[in-house]
Amino acid sequence: MTTSTHHAHDHPPHLAHHWETPQQQFDAGKLGMWLFLATEVLFFGGLFVGYSVWRGNDPELFQYGSRFLDTNMGALNTAILILSSMTMAMAVTFAQQSKQKALVICLVLTVLGGAGFMVIKYFEYTHKFHDGLFAGPAFYNGPPDPTKAHLWDPSLPVVTQEQLIAARMAAATTPPPPADATDAQPLTAQRSAIAPPQAGPSGLNLHANRASHDSHGKHDLLHPLQDPHRPVNAHVFFTIYYLMTGLHGIHVLVGMGVIGWLAVRAMKGHFNSEYFTPVDLVGLYWHVVDLVWIFLFPLFYLIH
Amino acid sequence: MAQVTDTHKHSNEDAGHHGVGHIVSPKILIANTIALLVLTVITVAVAKIDFMEYNIHELNMIVALGVAVVKASLVCLFFMHLYWDRPFNGFVLVGSIAFVALFMVLAMMDTSEYRSDIVPGDSRGVVERINAAEQRYAPGSTP
DSSP, X not given: OOOOOSSSSOOXXXXXXXXXXXXXXXXXXXXXXXXXXXXXHHHHHHHHHHHHXXXXXXXXXXXXXXXTSOXXXXXXXXXXXXXXXXXXXHHHHHHHTTOHHHHHHHHHHHHHHHHHHHHHHHHHHHHHHHTTOOSGGGGGGOOSSTTTOSSOOTTSOOOOHHHHHHHHHHHHHSOOOOSOTTOOSOHHHHOOSSOOTTTSOGGGOXXXXXXXXXXXXXXXXXXXXXXXXXXXTTHHHHHHHHHHHHHHHHHHHHHHHHHHHHHHHHHTTOOOSSOOHHHHHHHHHHHHHHHHXXXXXXXXXXXX | OHHHHHHHHHHHHTTTSOSSSOOOXXXXXXXXXXXXXXXXXXXXXXXXXXGGGGTOTTHHHHHHHHHHHHHHHHIIIIISXXXXXXXXXXXHHHHHHHXXXXXXXXXXXHHHHTGGGOOTTSOHHHHHHXXXXXXXXXXXXXX
């Protein structure tokens, strides 16, 4: 318990003049942090709405694209973020108990957790970059260096977007063969305007894409550009994937920086049971980063 | 006011801290972490089951998002201290989520208005071209 005597009344050194009590100062700071976190929820919320609209319109795109993500890497990153959230929450507890050494250790572990997350994300991203699985139109340029691509098969031809569209149109417009050759009915009366499911647009046959692949064997995946069964506009999945995980990754980097700053201040002994507000508020931010990932993981990696 | 503060302070000195904020014991934090990790294992395991084969459409996504909501609640309540915190902080969080939900509901309602124009997996232009081509084969028309 440190008490300052440089004021007429009992006044802790960290208490700013415009607050009546440490409790009031703490509550106001915490409310301010929660209001900032509300804007963060709205920030990511816009992207979640975009995701929902795209997935609602084209569920096939997400089923298809998800197979190019490594579920084990995503699950490992989920575990790392949960553990770093725990060390951050522990840091708050130790700061409140004035346990300096434990506080510093927990903050350093939290930064290391963030670093571990970013290293795994780096491997995931570079793996996709080598295969040319980029966001937007760059997706259709193919792998920048085919020798580094994992999925690219030089012996296979590239299926262009135009060819996919042409194949869809042909499938939709080719008259189905007559059910019975001796049928005397005129051709126009037999045929439905609806294309047969196996040949129609992907939406009519839920298993169209899966037929050529084993649903679990990643090694059986064809490169999207060489896959005649890929959905039209397959790049849309990768665009929203990079947007959402990228914005989340930036938040992890910012969090690592701020927690590193807390660790330096903790080493200097700035925090104790009377003053730990920065540790508490940065902790809240770090948990929001964890929260966002808790939703990103199933939305991108766990689509069957 | 000063009197209230003094009583508050003294009553908390016995507890070993100043009384600002609630101290959560490491035991609770570890238990919460174990629960979160177990839920992560469960959600990954469930994702490997193809409910489509049992004709239960969308169950994969419902389970995955349901587990995510439970995990998020655990993080908010215990890691973020909302269980012990002033209710208004929780109200700010729930309020922001409510507005995202409002945004999402209106956007999805608008999108579903146009859904009949969309063949899943295809862009608008493709649909128009397929429709135009199909028109030529429509019953009653002369090819």
